[in-house]
Amino acid sequence: MTGSLIIAGLGPGAGDLVTPQVTAALEQATDVVGYIPYVARVAPRPGLALHPSDNRVELDRARHALEMAAGGRRVVVVSSGDPGVFAMASAVFEAVEAGPPEWRDLRIEVQPGITAMLAAAARVGAPLGHDFCAINLSDNLKPWSLIEKRLRLAAEAGFAMAFYNPRSKARPEGFARVLDILNDACRDARPMIFARAVSTEEETIRIVPLPDARPEMADMRTMVLVGTSATRVIERDGAPFVYTPRSVPS
Amino acid sequence: MTGSLIIAGLGPGAGDLVTPQVTAALEQATDVVGYIPYVARVAPRPGLALHPSDNRVELDRARHALEMAAGGRRVVVVSSGDPGVFAMASAVFEAVEAGPPEWRDLRIEVQPGITAMLAAAARVGAPLGHDFCAINLSDNLKPWSLIEKRLRLAAEAGFAMAFYNPRSKARPEGFARVLDILNDACRDARPMIFARAVSTEEETIRIVPLPDARPEMADMRTMVLVGTSATRVIERDGAPFVYTPRSVPS
Numbered sequence: 001m002t003g004s005l006i007i008a009g010l011g012p013g014a015g016d017l018v019t020p021q022v023t024a025a026l027e028q029a030t031d032v033v034g035y036i037p038y039v040a041r042v043a044p045r046p047g048l049a050l051h052p053s054d055n056r057v058e059l060d061r062a063r064h065a066l067e068m069a070a071g072g073r074r075v076v077v078v079s080s081g082d083p084g085v086f087a088m089a090s091a092v093f094e095a096v097e098a099g100p101p102e103w104r105d106l107r108i109e110v111q112p113g114i115t116a117m118l119a120a121a122a123r124v125g126a127p128l129g130h131d132f133c134a135i136n137l138s139d140n141l142k143p144w145s146l147i148e149k150r151l152r153l154a155a156e157a158g159f160a161m162a163f164y165n166p167r168s169k170a171r172p173e174g175f176a177r178v179l180d181i182l183n184d185a186c187r188d189a190r191p192m193i194f195a196r197a198v199s200t201e202e203e204t205i206r207i208v209p210l211p212d213a214r215p216e217m218a219d220m221r222t223m224v225l226v227g228t229s230a231t232r233v234i235e236r237d238g239a240p241f242v243y244t245p246r247s248v249p250s
Numbered sequence: 251m252t253g254s255l256i257i258a259g260l261g262p263g264a265g266d267l268v269t270p271q272v273t274a275a276l277e278q279a280t281d282v283v284g285y286i287p288y289v290a291r292v293a294p295r296p297g298l299a300l301h302p303s304d305n306r307v308e309l310d311r312a313r314h315a316l317e318m319a320a321g322g323r324r325v326v327v328v329s330s331g332d333p334g335v336f337a338m339a340s341a342v343f344e345a346v347e348a349g350p351p352e353w354r355d356l357r358i359e360v361q362p363g364i365t366a367m368l369a370a371a372a373r374v375g376a377p378l379g380h381d382f383c384a385i386n387l388s389d390n391l392k393p394w395s396l397i398e399k400r401l402r403l404a405a406e407a408g409f410a411m412a413f414y415n416p417r418s419k420a421r422p423e424g425f426a427r428v429l430d431i432l433n434d435a436c437r438d439a440r441p442m443i444f445a446r447a448v449s450t451e452e453e454t455i456r457i458v459p460l461p462d463a464r465p466e467m468a469d470m471r472t473m474v475l476v477g478t479s480a481t482r483v484i485e486r487d488g489a490p491f492v493y494t495p496r497s498v499p500s
Contacts, residue, residue, distance in 0.1 A: 017269050021266040024266065083376075089376035090496045092376075093491050096484060104486035110375065118332050126360065129336075130386070134384075135381045141496050157404065159383060237355060
């Protein structure tokens with residue numbers, strides 16, 4: 001038997017947002033590897049070994065998955081959302097590059113998923129309907145000064161923005177600084193969207209003007225979106241629609 | 251009967267990248283509206299009216315869909331990829347805002363899809379594994395000066411980049427200017443990925459260093475990705491892996 005490694009995106013949470021491609025990969029797997037809450041989304045069955053692991057051990061997890069694949073297992077590494085967006089795909093390829101040469105000959109495939117920013121955007125309308133950027137606000141993996149620089153340049157560019165990992169217990173003050181920088185750089189009342197646990201039973205969506213945004217509106221399960229200066233809010237009975245127009249006048 | 255409007259993403263092309271949510275919506279639809287090649291991906295059946303229309307008539311198409319939904323039909327507007335990324339969702343909400351007040355009370359839902367940049371990234375590894383931006387290079391909807399400004403700021407920010415609509419017959423010179431600007435702003439040999447018709451029978455993938463990129467490598471079916479200065483290429487037998495590391499050293 002030849003081993004293989006598939007890095008699969010489970011989407012934001014709802015079962016009907018998992019692609020048939022990923023469902024088929026999980027049906028063929030001998031081993032599923034990933035962060036505890038993501039592995040918990042895979043149904044157990046005879047012949048399938050589940051290998052949940054804690055957060056912040058991405059490289060160990062990637063090496064473990066590669067070792068099993070090299071040993072002939074059919075391994076699926078699961079990520080929430082899309083595996084290529086602040087998730088496991090990059091960690092696996094980092095491990096491949098640093099690992100034994102034979103790992104490069106493994107059959108490795110990335111299977112995309114519905115990433116959180118697009119699921120969150122869909123729930124309110126089309127806030128990312130024009131040029132946009134995606135920034136991981138965690139400063140575990142990069143210096144704070146780089147986050148600040150990117151926020152200011154993104155505002156200057158007029159990008160809509162999507163923030164992953166906005167706030168954790170370990171660094172509650174970081175997101176407050178993000179809001180200060182955005183207010184300083186944008187100086188308007190463009191809409192911000194706080195979308196928590198999108199597509200799950202615990203989903204909550206909040207839309208506020210940037211000056212009214214508060215750090216405690218986000219936690220680690222929240223996707224934060226920021227419109228542009230052109231983003232529109234359509235008021236109506238029920239939750240408003242938010243969209244960023246496709247066109248910018250000449 | 252109460253009408254409804256669903257704006258659904260069909261993903262990049264492969265059937266197993268269409269979410270079960272979208273498949274179910276199409277099964278319940280009375281009318282499917284969209285650009286000709288996207289409507290052609292929906293299987294005809296009795297009771298389903300297909301309304302294909304030409305490119306560049308997005309607002310007319312959106313109004314037509316809204317009128318039918320207001321008349322009690324179950325309408326699905328189909329986009330390739332994700333409907334919120336340079337696709338039909340923004341056009342529909344623009345039509346809602348400008349349209350009769352009763353359109354605001356319609357049940358309107360956006361159903362996300364696998365967008366082209368993430369499908370393309372998955373085919374080569376994880377080139378968007380760190381902060382990134384998505385830019386529509388079409389200058390139909392915004393002035394060229396804004397595209398140039400955004401490219402330069404994105405390079406300064408160190409974003410990986412994903413370009414939608416890189417090149418058309420109507421403006422073949424635009425993408426040559428994009429490459430000149432990128433070379434001027436980046437001054438290195440970071441990898442560029444030209445991913446054409448991803449996940450379809452006609453898929454082709456090409457990976458070249460930025461200085462070797464040529465305008466004719468892209469057409470309107472090509473997704474173009476640009477790495478960062480830190481993006482790695484892992485050579486091996488067969489197509490190389492490309493990934494952008496998750497971390498930036500302090």
